[in-house]
Amino acid sequence: MPKYAENDEDANQSLLEYCESIGFDPEWITPETWATTIRIARSKDKGYVEAYKSIDTDRTEMIKSGAREVRKQKLDGDAANLLGKIKTHYLLKDSLVLTVLQQCAATYVGGERVNLGLGGSPMDPEAYAELREEWGKAAPLATGGIFTDFHSFPPQNKAALGKGNVGGTLAKRKVQGNLLVKVAGVRFNMHIDIAE
Numbered sequence: 001m002p003k004y005a006e007n008d009e010d011a012n013q014s015l016l017e018y019c020e021s022i023g024f025d026p027e028w029i030t031p032e033t034w035a036t037t038i039r040i041a042r043s044k045d046k047g048y049v050e051a052y053k054s055i056d057t058d059r060t061e062m063i064k065s066g067a068r069e070v071r072k073q074k075l076d077g078d079a080a081n082l083l084g085k086i087k088t089h090y091l092l093k094d095s096l097v098l099t100v101l102q103q104c105a106a107t108y109v110g111g112e113r114v115n116l117g118l119g120g121s122p123m124d125p126e127a128y129a130e131l132r133e134e135w136g137k138a139a140p141l142a143t144g145g146i147f148t149d150f151h152s153f154p155p156q157n158k159a160a161l162g163k164g165n166v167g168g169t170l171a172k173r174k175v176q177g178n179l180l181v182k183v184a185g186v187r188f189n190m191h192i193d194i195a196e
Contacts, residue, residue, distance in 0.1 A: 004047035011041035011051070018052050024059045027114045027186055033058060062111050072109045074184045080145025086138060095134045100179055100190050101147065108183040115189050122195040125155060128177050131192075135179050149187070151180040155194040 005011035015037060019026045026034060033054075041051035061067060083101060086092045096118070103116055123131070132152040139150035155177045175194040180187060 003049075004044050005038075005041045008038055008042070011038045014048060015041060015051060015055065018048075018055060022056075022059065023113075024055065025114045026055075028062050028111065029055070029058050030185075068109060068111060071111065071184070074146055075105055075109055078145045078147070080142050080147065082138070082142045082145050082147045085141045089141070092134055092138060092141075096131055097134045097138050100135075101138070101181070104181055104183055104188040104190065107188065108186055114187060115191065118190055118192045122175075122193040123177075124195055128155060128192060128194050131179070132177070146184045147181055148185075149180065149182040153178045153180075 005014060015034075016026060029037070037051050037054045037058075040046045040054055041048050043050070083098070083105065086098045086101065092098065100118065103118075107113070107116060132154075135150055135152045142148065142150070155175050157175050175196050177192045177194050179190040179192065181190075182188070
C-alpha cells in the first residue's frame with residue numbers, strides 16, 4: 001500500500017516540502033488543484049507518489065512555452081494599464097514602485113520564483129516608509145486590471161525572529177521589509193533589505 005497522509009495538514013506540509021525540493025513554487029497551482037492534490041495525498045490507493053506526480057504535471061504545464069505566451073498576453077492586455085499609468089504619474093514615475101512591479105511582471109511571464117529580492121544596498125528606513133506610501137497609492141491605479149492585493153509590511157528583524165536564513169543558502173537576512181502584489185492571481189513578495 002502506498003504511503004499516504006493521515007490529515008490535510010500533513011499532506012499540505014509534505015507537498016510544500018516536495019515543491020521546495022524540486023524548486024517549484026506552489027503559488028503557481030490554483031487553490032482548487034492544490035486541494036485535489038491534497039486529497040490524492042490522503043488517498044490510501046494513490047498517496048504521496050501520485051500526488052507528487054500531479055505536482056510534476058502542473059510544473060511541466062506551467063513551463064511550456066504556450067503557458068508563458070498566455071501569461072505575456074495577460075500582462076500586455078492589462079485592462080488598467082498599470083505600468084503605463086505609473087510611467088507618467090506625477091508622484092510615482094520616479095519611484096521604485098515601477099521597478100518592483102516590472103520585476104514582478106517579468107517574473108510572472110517567465111514563470112519563475114515568486115519570492116523576489118530588490119538588489120542594491122539596504123534601504124534607509126525613511127525611504128522604505130515613503131516607498132510603502134507610494135505602494136499604497138499605486139493600488140487604486142490598478143483597479144480592474146491584473147495587478148491586485150497590494151500589501152506592504154513594516155520592517156522586521158528576521159534574524160531576531162529566527163528567520164535569518166535564506167532557504168538552504170549561507171546568506172543571512174537581517175532587517176527586511178516586504179511589498180506584496182498579485183499578478184493575475186499569482187502572489188509575489190518583494191523582499192527589501194533595510195539599513196539598521
